Amino acid sequence: MTQTAPLLDLxxxxxxxLDRQIDFLREVDKLKGVLRASRLxxxxxxxxxxxxxxxxxxxxxxxxxxxxxxVDVSRVIRMLLIHDIVEIDAGDAPIHGNVDHxxxxxxxxxxxxxxxxxxxxxxxxxxxxxxxxxxxxxxxxAQFAKAIDRTQAPVGNLxxxxxxxxxxxxxxxxxxxxxGTPVNRGAPVLWxxxxxxxxxxxxxx
Amino acid sequence: MTQTAPLLDLxxxxxxxLDRQIDFLREVDKLKGVLRASRLxxxxxxxxxxxxxxxxxxxxxxxxxxxxxxVDVSRVIRMLLIHDIVEIDAGDAPIHGNVDHxxxxxxxxxxxxxxxxxxxxxxxxxxxxxxxxxxxxxxxxAQFAKAIDRTQAPVGNLxxxxxxxxxxxxxxxxxxxxxGTPVNRGAPVLWxxxxxxxxxxxxxx
Numbered sequence: 312m313t314q315t316a317p318l319l320d321l322x323x324x325x326x327x328x329l330d331r332q333i334d335f336l337r338e339v340d341k342l343k344g345v346l347r348a349s350r351l352x353x354x355x356x357x358x359x360x361x362x363x364x365x366x367x368x369x370x371x372x373x374x375x376x377x378x379x380x381x382v383d384v385s386r387v388i389r390m391l392l393i394h395d396i397v398e399i400d401a402g403d404a405p406i407h408g409n410v411d412h413x414x415x416x417x418x419x420x421x422x423x424x425x426x427x428x429x430x431x432x433x434x435x436x437x438x439x440x441x442x443x444x445x446x447x448x449x450x451x452x453a454q455f456a457k458a459i460d461r462t463q464a465p466v467g468n469l470x471x472x473x474x475x476x477x478x479x480x481x482x483x484x485x486x487x488x489x490x491g492t493p494v495n496r497g498a499p500v501l502w503x504x505x506x507x508x509x510x511x512x513x514x515x516x
Numbered sequence: 517m518t519q520t521a522p523l524l525d526l527x528x529x530x531x532x533x534l535d536r537q538i539d540f541l542r543e544v545d546k547l548k549g550v551l552r553a554s555r556l557x558x559x560x561x562x563x564x565x566x567x568x569x570x571x572x573x574x575x576x577x578x579x580x581x582x583x584x585x586x587v588d589v590s591r592v593i594r595m596l597l598i599h600d601i602v603e604i605d606a607g608d609a610p611i612h613g614n615v616d617h618x619x620x621x622x623x624x625x626x627x628x629x630x631x632x633x634x635x636x637x638x639x640x641x642x643x644x645x646x647x648x649x650x651x652x653x654x655x656x657x658a659q660f661a662k663a664i665d666r667t668q669a670p671v672g673n674l675x676x677x678x679x680x681x682x683x684x685x686x687x688x689x690x691x692x693x694x695x696g697t698p699v700n701r702g703a704p705v706l707w708x709x710x711x712x713x714x715x716x717x718x719x720x721x
Contacts, residue, residue: 316696319708325582343563353545374537506523
């Protein structure tokens, strides 16, 4: 075996941090096995939460210009990078499903405790704070993140014949509440584009 | 149908930009159907390029502290967000496979032309420049991005009995070239952690 370039000498602290960081990065592979109610646009299978996370980060990179001026788009991308990791333990709660939101919040908090604490303590705190901010949906960054998280599935349903709306018997009134409220709060330009299309779909349905 | 909050009035230009942006965001859904040679850590199926992109962005968020000081971690995350989109048309070229790299580069450039140009022209140019920078692997950001892109599959193989190394009859010498060269260039701390583990695996194999 050849190794031409000399290897750096790592300190014990560097080694320990890398061990914990890689342990976390291996564990989160499981997010690829968490299935959502929504299906891919080609209708081949359900979407998983890892590829969903990638997709909505791209939504933010593309649609960031429509956010309020105080929104930090790179920070929103990081928020969405980690926003679903708790689902590894807690599972996904479908927006149109019959979910006990209090029980779910407890399961997700326990999941955040276990998963983020695989990281070195300073990073665990940093990731947890970002996830807590997302969940609280009070900051401008979190409200834009929530708006985008709520937009991707309806856009998919619009262009694939209704998707989960049919399955869950969803009405336009329900969409105004479940989708319109967070999207209009965090990204009113996007809701102004989306709502007439949703209304036209439901008028035809 | 009720719609309580009033809708914003969009300009024709805003509508046109949103139409193009959403068209692009629908088209890239196809990246979830592009399969890589590597399998998930639970060995249930092959990994797709969308969830792989999510995973290595998380690698960057966690391991960014080991990058050179001039690396802009948020910019690397954006680079990896879009780095595989060309695979929608060009497919994935397995690192240990028998690939005609010149033909692949042409296919990928044609894919970049088609896909990024779905976006408004200014964004198409911006995304294309970022992808070109990643491919050229000359800037500090691109070299760190490449290092991380080359790290995730070997870490997976290490902890799942060898994965694609077995399938493609890979040797430690080949890993030193195909993985060691780019990882040591962009993230020498990471290679100093990874190489002894790879060498121990191949010494046992």
